[in-house]
Amino acid sequence: MKKFIILILIITASCIFDSKEYLKIGTNVWPGYEPLYLARELGYLKNIPVHLVEYSSASQVLRAYRNRRINGAALTLDEVLLLKDYGFEPVVVLVMDISNGADVIIGRKGINSVKDLKGKKIGVENTALGAYVLTRALEKYGLSVKQVKVIPLEVDEHYRWFKEGKVDAVVTFEPVKSKLLREGGKIIFDSSQIPGEIVDVLVVERDFLTKSPHVVKSVISSWFKAVDFMKNRKEEALKIIAEREHISPEELEKAYRGMIIPDRKTNIKLVDTGEPELKKVAKKLLKIMRQKKIISKEYIDIDSLFYTNIPVER
The missing domain is CATH 3.40.190.10 (Periplasmic binding protein-like II)
Incomplete structure (x- = not known):
């Protein structure tokens, strides 16, 4: 009996440990985030310790992040700045899409x-x-x-x-x-x-990124693999994604015309350089958010917002 109880305790402790080691990415419903779910559907995320957690709105994603239910999220850049204002350390590891008429x-x-x-x-x-x-x-x-x-x-x-x-x-x-x-x-x-002002990014909390950079790298690679699938097998990809989004493939294709999904090369330019281009956009957003009193902190470190050492396939 004692052995049985000890075994249960060991299993329970192991489960708790495993759950902490998982990258839990929160998203709301948005076509620009769908390559993540397509990657899961196609098995690209298999054997990677990652959970995709879907919420009905961006507000709920932010709430989950603040409550530490998730340690990664698909967010707009302004929402990332809000998390910084709340005292979190989200790090931008990937630009998922740039709105070009979608909002x-x-x-x-x-x-x-x-x-x-x-x-x-x-x-x-x-x-x-x-x-x-x-x-x-x-x-x-x-x-x-x-x-x-x-x-x-x-x-x-x-x-x-x-x-x-x-x-x-x-x-x-x-x-x-x-x-x-x-x-x-x-x-x-x-x-x-307002070109280039609305950007969706994937962020990971710094402590997880520091402990498990290999997990983040694997997720990024799977993302680009799914994006390539969308380009090479467009009709099949649209059908899978449209079913999840509850719209027709034609409507989905039209939605994608309103955004740009950056490829590997563009992502490196935007995020993974000594002076990432996205930093300029972040500074502009921060200025406007201060003017509108959306941000309360006197100082927010923009330089630490971007992680430049994650190897992205070039």
């Missing part, structure tokens, strides 16, 4: 431009990205956030609130974007009007 503001019938948003109710996810897109759109058309009514909405509420007429416009992205367009919504602003 949008969609208005109801009768709203034909950003200028028409004055005095209107706008649904926005309660994240820095939502605030950033709305602020930049309004600025470009001579308006301020004070001139509109911001309604905080989780992503999974965008469709229902728009359809029921509870908001006049929403700041959103796929797969909600396609659904709203089918309901008669009209795109009045998209991220192609």
Whole structure:
């Protein structure tokens, strides 16, 4: 009996240890993150100690990271800066996608431009990205956030609130974007009007990266393998991903036209150099987030944000 109890304790302790050694990556539903799930579907992540944990919104991903339920995440660059502000040490190891029209503001019938948003109710996810897109759109058309009514909405509420007429416009992205367009919504602003300012990245908490760089390297290699699969077997990849995203392959293909998925060479240029290009974008974002009082810390070390020693296949 004692041996049995000891065996249970050993197994339990082993399970706890193993769970701590796993890279747990949190994501929300977004086509730009799908190569990770495609890699899992195709078996590329087999034998790699990694768990993909899906949440319904970016807000939930951030919450999980702050609660230490995950130690890696697919996030926008502004969300990474928020984690730094909260006292965490996320390190950017990969640029997953660059929004080039994928993030949008969609208005109801009768709203034909950003200028028409004055005095209107706008649904926005309660994240820095939502605030950033709305602020930049309004600025470009001579308006301020004070001139509109911001309604905080989780992503999974965008469709229902728009359809029921509870908001006049929403700041959103796929797969909600396609659904709203089918309901008669009209795109009045998209991220192609602010090129290079909205970037999705994969981050890993520094302590895990320091202890298990080989795990992160394997995940990155699997990511690029999945991206290559998407290029070489496009129809098959679109079918697999569209089923997960609950949209048609045609809608998914259209969504991918609104973003750039950087290849290995571009990733090295953006992240893995002595002076990564993404640092310039991060500094610009940080400045805007300070102006909008989204960031509270007086100093955030941008230089430590990028890990330049992870070998990426060249």
